[in-house]
Amino acid sequence: MSTPTSSQTYQVVLNDQSGDQSSPTLLNNLVIKTVATPVPGPGEVLIRFHAAGLNYRDLSVLANSPVYPIETISGYTVETTLGAGSVDGSLTQYGVFKDQFIVKKPANLSFEEAAAISACASTAVHALDAIEIKKGMTVLTQGTGGVSSFVIQFASALGAHVIATSSSDEKLSQAKSLGASDIINYKTTPNWAEEVLRITDGKGVDLVIDVGGAGTIEQSIAATKLGGTVALVGFLTPSTQTDLIASIIFGGKTLKGIRGQSKKHLERAVESIEKHNLHPIINTYEWADANVAFEDLRKGVKAGKLIIKV
Secondary structure, three states: OOOOOEEEEEEEOOOOOOOOOOOOOHHHHEEEEEEEOOOOOOOEEEEEOOEEEOOOHHHHHHHOOOOOHHHHHOOOOHHHOOOOOOOOOOOEOEEEEEHHHOOOOOOOOOHHHHOOHHHHHHHHHHHHOOOOOOOOOEEEEEOOOHHHHHHHHHHHHOOOEEEEEEOOHHHHHHHHHHOOOEEEEOOOOOOHHHHHHHHOOOOOEEEEEEOOHHHOHHHHHHOEEEEEEEEEOOOOOOOOOOOOHHHHHHOOOEEEEOOOOOHHHHHHHHHHHHHHOOOOOEEEEOHHHHHHHHHHHHHOOOOOEEEEEO
16 A cells, blocks of 8 residues: 555644643644655654554643753753654654664554553553562552553562552552552542551552652652662652651662663563553544543543544
């Protein structure tokens, strides 16, 4: 089949310049356009997309609002971000990318399922690398988003005892289906660290994958055993003013920042997904309904990964 000379793509156009992810007109920045189909050069490959997965950071791109302090320092602008302005992203029918960035999708996954793994599964692998996971160890996850869901699956496949927290019993039921051994509703059990200690007979867990950031780190540390580790992956909650230094020092605990992932992490994720026949929880949207997917991402109403069919 020949490649068309033109194709559709979504781009960010700053119609709403508030920089506010909660702005009621934020989605006006998401614009579909017809463009010339890109042509690969030396060392590049033309990709025909069948599905694309959303990440929480995409809301930041949509608002032209950097989420990392380093981006503010380096003069972050939407025009230089993948998928924004005139820079091609992955919410597109065709895209050109460097050969070294391409990884073969797991043979056991559909295109929609495979779209969930590029950032989330590889980040989950990176986070679990914070310690050497062995059978019988305990791992605590937060929420049922893309990274947390893959952590549950990978850790369970390695023989770890997984404790999952989430905001609703429905999402926790999905966490159970992914392999979580124990579940905690942090809405009905706001002091969830105490419940983690109860489950672990007062010992705490070997590893916490913290996606909440400042608003959850205090309880994450409290739920970690002496000599345990907290892998900091995200920052989805507002800051608190608690001084945690003493609990870290006297507990001999380790905090490890997890920023992004590598091709090696993605390749290991693909290998594990095929080996254990793992399938992610996904929520699919039609190409024309990308704005609905972004709104659901903003509201946090879905467990698992939000996938737009292309």
